[in-house]
Amino acid sequence: MTSNNLSKDHVDVVVIGGGSAGLGAAIALGRSLRSVVVVDAGRPRNAPSDHAHNVLGREGISPVELVAAGRAEAIAYGVRFVDDAVSEATRAADGFSIATASGREIVARRLILATGLVDVLxxxxxxxxxxxxxxxxxxxxxxxxxxxxxxxxxxxxxxxxxxxxxxxxxxxxxxxxxxxxxxxxxxxxxxxxxxxxxxxxxxxxxxxxxxxxxxxxxxxxxxxxxxxxxVGPKFEARAQVYEWLGGEVTEHPMGYFVETGLMGKTPIDGVWAAGNIADLSAMVSVSSGAGVMAGAAVNADLVAEDAATALELAAVR
The missing domain is CATH 3.50.50.60 (FAD/NAD(P)-binding domain)
Structure with a gap:
């Protein structure tokens, strides 16, 4: 079930965007026993399409059905969902503070952007x-x-x-x-x-x-x-949250995107990006895989931070 009762919460990771990339990241993190909240405004790019293709084992599946199945899988691993738009994103002492349009506030140690893109026709x-x-x-x-x-x-x-x-x-x-x-x-x-x-x-x-x-x-x-x-649309990454945090988009002959490094890491410390926001050509299965890799990278980053903190505490005992 979708959580609608978060006034203020502290979690390991907030994933913004509940499409293939966001769900891939959330499931990878949920399977690593991370506390995860997915904030999804419900504006999937492929909503007009009746079928998704090149999805191994689910060829021709409805995009709506695919997302519903992915949500169910994520919820089974303890991931929570907030069906809302992000209205503000800022740095916090312990990571990032995410505010939603309905007034929720979620503080996260790490942030994954999976907000996709807009096709300008x-x-x-x-x-x-x-x-x-x-x-x-x-x-x-x-x-x-x-x-x-x-x-x-x-x-x-x-x-x-x-x-x-x-x-x-x-x-x-x-x-x-x-x-x-x-x-x-x-x-x-x-x-x-x-x-x-x-x-x-x-x-x-x-x-x-x-x-x-x-x-x-x-x-x-x-x-x-x-x-x-x-037709050849212009592809505009939904990068507003990234820009709120001080990031700059990269121009492309067909639009603009958020440039990332290995496994989706952005130039902003603590922020990863996956799916069409970072790869304008990514199809459903590619976006899902990128999300999994970003989730794995974030978990590894948190593990390293936790180990460093434990080492510091041991040194002062």
């Missing part, structure tokens, strides 16, 4: 409405489901040609719509050599039925029937 009518269904970005997450179909690549940045090549592996009916980012000369040659047409002109909207794409409609009114559209 192209501002084309129909893209947001079909996102995660028939508007896609990753061939490994959803490409198999549109194999052999008529696929359009909406070019908004430098990755459009790369996406076209990847989806061309899955279908012989791929078209690039130049939109706001016409491919360079070399890319055009490469696309032509592979028989991938490029349509000039800005896209005004997607013709759709519910979440099903039917066609791309250009500003001049021309329509091109399609089954799926591939």
């Amino acid at each position: 192209p501002e084309v009518d129909g893209v947001a409405q079909c996102w995660g269904k028939t508007v896609l970005h990753c061939p490994y997450c959803h490409g198999y489901e549109v194999r052999g179909q008529c696929i359009g690549i909406l070019a908004t940045g430098p990755m459009a040609t790369h996406q076209a090549l990847l989806f061309n592996q899955l279908s012989d009916d791929v078209t690039v719509f130049a939109h706001t980012a016409t491919p360079d000369v070399e890319s055009l040659k490469q696309l032509a050599a592979l028989g991938i047409p490029v349509v000039e002109g800005e896209v005004s909207r997607l013709d759709r039925e519910g979440t099903e794409v039917r066609a791309v409609v250009l500003a001049d009114g021309a329509e091109y029937p399609l089954d799926a559209v591939v």
Whole structure:
């Protein structure tokens, strides 16, 4: 069950974010008998998707079902959950003080950020409405489901040609719509050599039925029937807590992220990061694994600190 009665608590670790990365970290720590609270605002990036893929042993599972199963596993190891947003994060004498929107305060010795990222979509009518269904970005997450179909690549940045090549592996009916980012000369040659047409002109909207794409409609009114559209979102890490603590995000051609070292350690002492906040390309299984590694690293750090404290106490006896 979810704990909703924490006014002020002292724990070993607070994990912010209850998706795959956060749950992976929480379970690793719970299995090491650490006191752990997961604070989760309930805004999973993959909420629009019906299925998660490349998850070993759970291929095609609903993201909602996957998180529910992970929560149950974490709770079985003593992890507590607070369904709330973090409103403030500061340094405390004994670690970090985390305040939530509903007024809880949790003090933790260590902090793991697993808050993920936000997909900033192209501002084309129909893209947001079909996102995660028939508007896609990753061939490994959803490409198999549109194999052999008529696929359009909406070019908004430098990755459009790369996406076209990847989806061309899955279908012989791929078209690039130049939109706001016409491919360079070399890319055009490469696309032509592979028989991938490029349509000039800005896209005004997607013709759709519910979440099903039917066609791309250009500003001049021309329509091109399609089954799926591939876009290149800007990936913005949910890094507000990190910035509150004095951290700085790292720019990336596709957005920005929190840069980490070995096993997710950030430049801020006592803070680790795992999942999409630190790796913009991480899929569900990768995020989960990164969370486990971050959890293991935090436990080892706490073990070392406890041993050093014990040694100091023994020296003064």
